Amino acid sequence: MSSTRQPGAEIQGAVLVTGASGGIGAAVAVDLAATGRPVAVHYRSDAEGAEDVVARIQAGGGRAASFHADLGDPEAIVTLVEQVEGRLGTVLVLVNHAGRRADGLAAQLDDDQWDTVIQTNLSAAFRLTRRVLKPMLRARYGRIVNVASIVGPRANAGQANYAASKAGLVGMTRTVAVEVARRGVTVNAVAPGFVETGLTADLGDGAFVDGIPARRPGSVGEIAACIGFLASEEASYVTGTTLTVDGGLSA
Amino acid sequence: MPTQVNPQTAEKVITDGLIEVGAEPAEISREATFESLDVDSLDLVEIAQIVEDEFGVELIGDDVQNLKTVGDVIDMVVAKAS
Numbered sequence: 001m002s003s004t005r006q007p008g009a010e011i012q013g014a015v016l017v018t019g020a021s022g023g024i025g026a027a028v029a030v031d032l033a034a035t036g037r038p039v040a041v042h043y044r045s046d047a048e049g050a051e052d053v054v055a056r057i058q059a060g061g062g063r064a065a066s067f068h069a070d071l072g073d074p075e076a077i078v079t080l081v082e083q084v085e086g087r088l089g090t091v092l093v094l095v096n097h098a099g100r101r102a103d104g105l106a107a108q109l110d111d112d113q114w115d116t117v118i119q120t121n122l123s124a125a126f127r128l129t130r131r132v133l134k135p136m137l138r139a140r141y142g143r144i145v146n147v148a149s150i151v152g153p154r155a156n157a158g159q160a161n162y163a164a165s166k167a168g169l170v171g172m173t174r175t176v177a178v179e180v181a182r183r184g185v186t187v188n189a190v191a192p193g194f195v196e197t198g199l200t201a202d203l204g205d206g207a208f209v210d211g212i213p214a215r216r217p218g219s220v221g222e223i224a225a226c227i228g229f230l231a232s233e234e235a236s237y238v239t240g241t242t243l244t245v246d247g248g249l250s251a
Numbered sequence: 252m253p254t255q256v257n258p259q260t261a262e263k264v265i266t267d268g269l270i271e272v273g274a275e276p277a278e279i280s281r282e283a284t285f286e287s288l289d290v291d292s293l294d295l296v297e298i299a300q301i302v303e304d305e306f307g308v309e310l311i312g313d314d315v316q317n318l319k320t321v322g323d324v325i326d327m328v329v330a331k332a333s
Contacts, residue, residue, distance in 0.1 A: 134300040137293060183293060 013092030013139065015231070016040040016084055018071060018128065021049030023197035024147065025097040027224035029053050032095070032231060033062030038088040041066045042080065042098065063088070071098050071124035072116060081131045091132045092139055093231050096125035096169070097147045099162075106160040114161045121165035122172070129176060133185065142185035143231045146173050147223075150193045150246050166191075170242050177240030186239035188230040192223045193246025214247030253307035256332035261306070261325045268301040269294075269321065281322035288321075298324070308332050 015032045019025040021043035030053065033039045039057055041064055043050035050066035057064035065087055069080040084091055100120045102113035125146055136142025151159050152166035170189050177187040194208050194217040209216060226245050229235055244250055254260055262281075270276050272294040279288065285295065295318070299310040302324075308331045310324075318324050 134296060134303075137297055138300060180293065 012037070013090045013141070014038045014040055014084060014088035015093040015095070016042065016081070016091045016128075016132070017095040017097055018042040018124070019044070019098030020053055020095075021046035021066075022053075024192070024195065024220050024223045024227070025095070026053045027220045028095050028097065028227045028231075029064070030056055030060070031224050031228045032093065033057040033060065033064055035232070036062075037093065038063035038065070040064070040084040040088055040091070042071075043068060044070055044098070071128075072119040074123075074127055077124060077127045077131065081128070090135045090139065092136060092141055093143045094128060094132050095145045095147070095227060095231060096128060097227075098124065099147065099149075099165075101159070101162055103158045103162070105158055109161060117161040118165050118168075121162070122168045125169055126172060129172075129187075133176075133180060136185045137180060137183045140184045142180070142183075143235070144173075144176070144185070144187040145227050145230045146170075146187070146189040147227065148173070148189040148191040148242060150191050150244060150250055152191065154250060173242065174240045181239050184236070186230070186235065188235075188238060188240070189242040190223065190226050190230065191242050191244045191246070193218060193244070193249045195220060195223055212247045212249050213251065216247065218245060218247055254305050256306045256308065256329055258325060258329055261302075261328045261332075264302060264305045265298060265321065265324055265328070268298040271301070272297055279321060281320065281325065283321050284319050285321075286319075295324075302328055306332060 015037045017025050017029045020029040020041040029039050029041050041050045041053045043066060054064040054066050067080055067083055069076040071077060098120060100117055102117050104113060129144055146169045148169045149166040151163045152170055173187050173189040196217045197220060223245055226243050266279055269279055269290060272290060274288040274290055303309050308328050314327060
């Protein structure tokens with residue numbers, strides 16, 4: 001840590017974490033509030049969870065507010081960012097965490113299952129990125145962290161839509177990173193392995209865990225810590241990369 | 252409220268934007284190319300943002316692909332506003 005300035009003290013601006021009402025997103029929102037920036041806690045369906053995250057941040061002395069949006073709707077994304085800017089300030093840190101699953105063998109996935117997952121996991125991340133990039137370029141500062149998955153580079157039967165969305169995120173991450181690197185804006189991804197969250201509750205453990213060199217699933221905090229690093233001012237020379245956090249599964 | 256777009260206000264906002272991204276004021280004219288002003292693609296993105304903030308006119312997609320000179324941008328902004 002060579003930076004001696006108070007984090008967030010000189011470079012103002014807000015944090016936006018999508019899908020922050022629980023799991024990894026909630027942990028990231030709470031962690032990033034400690035940098036001194038106000039945090040926008042986005043949610044789609046769990047208003048109570050989002051309010052709880054806001055309360056935790058405020059109890060710790062931070063600033064936060066919750067924002068509802070269905071990220072499958074492009075108009076809702078525009079409105080979301082406008083509301084965040086109006087209440088908390090320019091978004092200079094964006095964590096694209098919101099993700100959905102709609103599993104099924106490819107031969108049986110319907111269009112709705114395909115489209116919903118691609119829209120939320122990939123298209124929404126792009127639309128949010130496009131919207132916040134210009135203010136970031138003007139500010140000569142920005143951090144975008146996309147939450148990908150080891151399902152993307154690796155196969156997982158029943159998740160063709162999810163894998164495509166996450167592989168797409170990684171490709172987008174690299175490309176946008178090189179476009180904006182010379183303006184102090186970094187774009188990275190984190191690819192978690194098996195993590196104990198609501199999204200994976202139905203996967204069980206047993207066979208999954210036996211295949212992981214660490215012999216256990218990751219915790220939400222272990223993923224949030226990596227996202228927090230990439231979103232920090234100290235990570236200023238890290239861009240276009242994907243940090244795999246999987247207990248050695250893909251080593 | 253966005254500023255009213257006319258050729259004069261568009262030229263002023265775009266000229267100010269060019270200066271802000273580092274173009275030499277004396278070299279800015281309607282005929283000057285972005286290449287000659289050493290204004291790159293990311294600088295143009297910033298100028299598009301300045302234009303959008305000022306006039307509420309969004310420059311996006313194919314609009315921006317064929318812009319070569321300062322005059323091209325001024326004309327594009329005026330055309331899109333009308």
